Amino acid sequence: MFSGFDFDVIERSLPYLFKEGMTFTLTLTAMAMAGGIVFGTLLAMARLSSIPMFNVPAATYVNLMRSVPLVLVIFWFYFLVPWIGGWIIGAREPIQVGAFWSSVITFTLFEAAYYAEIMRAGIQSIPRGQVSAGQALGLNYWQTMGFVVLPQAFRNMLPVLLTQTIILFQDTSLVYVLSITDFLGAAAKIAQRDGRLVEMYLFVAVVYFIISFSLSYGVKHLQQRIAIIR
Amino acid sequence: MPMIEFKNVSKWYDRFQVLTNCTTKVEKGEVVVVCGPSGSGKSTLIKCVNGLEPFQSGELVVNGESVGAKETNLSQLRSKIGMVFQHFELFPHMTVTENLNLAQVNVLGRSVDEATAKSMMLLKRVGMEDHAPKFPGQLSGGQQQRVAIARGLAMDPIAMLFDEPTSALDPEMINEVLDVMVKLAQEGMTMMVVSHEMGFARKVAHRVIFMDRGEIVEDATKDDFFGKPRSERAVQFLSKILHH
Ligand SMILES: Nc1ncnc2c1ncn2[C@@H]1O[C@H](COP(=O)(O)OP(=O)(O)OP(=O)(O)O)[C@@H](O)[C@H]1O
Ligand SMILES: [Mg+2]
Numbered sequence: 001m002f003s004g005f006d007f008d009v010i011e012r013s014l015p016y017l018f019k020e021g022m023t024f025t026l027t028l029t030a031m032a033m034a035g036g037i038v039f040g041t042l043l044a045m046a047r048l049s050s051i052p053m054f055n056v057p058a059a060t061y062v063n064l065m066r067s068v069p070l071v072l073v074i075f076w077f078y079f080l081v082p083w084i085g086g087w088i089i090g091a092r093e094p095i096q097v098g099a100f101w102s103s104v105i106t107f108t109l110f111e112a113a114y115y116a117e118i119m120r121a122g123i124q125s126i127p128r129g130q131v132s133a134g135q136a137l138g139l140n141y142w143q144t145m146g147f148v149v150l151p152q153a154f155r156n157m158l159p160v161l162l163t164q165t166i167i168l169f170q171d172t173s174l175v176y177v178l179s180i181t182d183f184l185g186a187a188a189k190i191a192q193r194d195g196r197l198v199e200m201y202l203f204v205a206v207v208y209f210i211i212s213f214s215l216s217y218g219v220k221h222l223q224q225r226i227a228i229i230r
Numbered sequence: 231m232p233m234i235e236f237k238n239v240s241k242w243y244d245r246f247q248v249l250t251n252c253t254t255k256v257e258k259g260e261v262v263v264v265c266g267p268s269g270s271g272k273s274t275l276i277k278c279v280n281g282l283e284p285f286q287s288g289e290l291v292v293n294g295e296s297v298g299a300k301e302t303n304l305s306q307l308r309s310k311i312g313m314v315f316q317h318f319e320l321f322p323h324m325t326v327t328e329n330l331n332l333a334q335v336n337v338l339g340r341s342v343d344e345a346t347a348k349s350m351m352l353l354k355r356v357g358m359e360d361h362a363p364k365f366p367g368q369l370s371g372g373q374q375q376r377v378a379i380a381r382g383l384a385m386d387p388i389a390m391l392f393d394e395p396t397s398a399l400d401p402e403m404i405n406e407v408l409d410v411m412v413k414l415a416q417e418g419m420t421m422m423v424v425s426h427e428m429g430f431a432r433k434v435a436h437r438v439i440f441m442d443r444g445e446i447v448e449d450a451t452k453d454d455f456f457g458k459p460r461s462e463r464a465v466q467f468l469s470k471i472l473h474h
Pocket of ligand 2: 394
C-alpha cells in the first residue's frame with residue numbers, strides 16, 4: 001500500500017529535522033515553560049491580591065490572553081515585540097529581536113495566562129491556616145509565599161503544569177506560520193523541496209505523538225507518586 | 231505594664247459584630263484561659279493579639295506596641311509571639327527540623343547551625359528529638375502539636391498564644407500536649423490559651439475569661455471562676471462542659 005512512497009527521505013533528513021528543528025522546538029518549549037511558570041505565578045499572586053491595582057490588570061491580562069487565538073498572538077507579537085522592546089529601552093527604531101527570542105517572548109506571555117490559572121488554583125488549594133502559621137512566625141508576604149505557599153501549590157499542581165507544558169510543546173509548532181525552522185517547519189521545508197508531503201507529515205505526527213504520549217504517561221506516573229507522598 | 235492589654239476592642243465582619251468592647255489584660259508570666267461557646271469569638275480575640283485579625287475600634291497594646299497602629303512592624307511583633315493552632319499547621323513539605331529552623335533563619339537571621347542547635351534543644355524538651363528528620367505527615371496528631379509548640383518556642387517568644395490546641399486530637403493524645411503546656415506555664419511563660427480543658431485551667435491558669443457572643447462576660451481569677459461564677463451564661467456553660 002505504501003508503494004510509491006519514499007520513506008528514505010525521512011532517514012536522509014533526520015539530522016536536519018532533529019538538530020535544527022527539534023532543538024528549536026524543545027528549547028522554545030523549555031524556555032517558555034520556565035518563563036511562563038514564573039510570570040504566571042506572579043500573575044496568580046496579583047490576581048489573588050485584595051488590592052485592585054494588582055488584581056484588576058492581572059485578571060484583564062489573563063482573560064484577554066485566554067480569549068484570543070494563539071496564532072493571532074503570535075502574529076501580533078512578532079510584529080510588535082521589536083517596537084515594544086525599542087520603546088522600553090528608549091530607542092527610536094524597533095530593536096532586532098530575531099525569530100527565536102520573539103517566539104520565546106510570545107509563548108512565555110501567552111502560556112503565562114494558562115499557567116497563572118493553574119497556579120491560582122494551586123495557591124487557593126493551600127489551607128488558610130498555613131498562611132496564618134507563616135505570618136504568625138513573623139514571615140512577611142514574600143517569605144510566606146516563597147517558603148510556605150508556593151512550594152506546596154507547585155507540588156500539588158505539578159501534574160497539571162506538566163500537562164499544560166505538553167500542550168505548549170504542541171502549540172510551538174504554530175511558529176511555523178512565521179516560517180521559523182522548528183520541527184514542523186523543518187519537516188515542511190523538506191516536504192516542499194522533495195515533494196514528499198505525506199511521508200513527512202506522517203512522520204512529524206508520529207514524533208509529536210510519541211513525545212506527547214510518553215510525557216503524559218510520565219505525568220500520570222508522577223501523579224500517583226505525589227498522591228502517595230501526601 | 232501588662233504584656234497584652236485589650237482596651238475596648240471591637241470588630242465587625244460587615245454588619246456582624248464579632249467582638250464587642252473587649253477589655254482585659256495579661257500580665258507577664260500570667261496564664262489566661264479563654265473559654266466560651268462555639269462562635270463566641272475566642273479565636274478572633276487571640277488572633278487580634280498578633281494582628282492575624284484586624285479590628286476596627288479600640289486599642290490593643292502588646293509589649294508596649296499598639297497592634298493596630300500604622301507604625302507597628304507587624305512581622306517583627308509576630309516573631310516575638312508564638313502561636314499554636316487547632317490543626318497544628320506544620321509545613322507538610324518540610325521536615326520537623328526545617329519547620330523549626332525556617333523562621334529562626336529567615337526572620338531572626340540565625341545561622342543554620344545555630345538554629346538547628348536550638349531546634350534540637352526544644353525538640354528534646356517536648357520529647358520529639360528522635361523525630362527531627364521526619365515529615366509532619368509521618369507523625370501522630372499529638373506529636374505534630376508538640377512540634378508546633380517547639381516551633382513557636384524556637385523564636386524565644388515573650389508570650390505564647392494557643393487556639394484550642396487539643397480539640398483536634400484523639401483523646402489519648404491530649405495529655406501529652408497538655409503536659410508540655412503545663413510545664414511551659416510552670417516555667418513562667420506568658421500564655422493566652424483558648425481551651426475547654428478545665429483540668430488544665432484548674433492546674434495552671436491564673437485567670438479565666440468566659441466569652442459569649444463576642445463579649446467578655448466573665449474575667450475572673452481561677453478560684454473565683456470555678457468557685458462562684460457570677461453570670462448565668464457562664465454557669466450554664468460550665469455545667470455543660472464539666473458534665474461530659
Ligand atoms: N471571615 C469571616 N466572615 C464572617 N464571619 C466570620 C468570619 N470568621 C468568623 N466569623 C464569625 O465570627 C464569629 C466568631 O468566630 P470565632 O472563630 O472567633 O469563634 P470561636 O469562639 O473561636 O468558635 P469555635 O469554638 O467554633 O472555634 C462566629 O460567629 C463566626 O461565624
Ligand atoms: Mg475558634
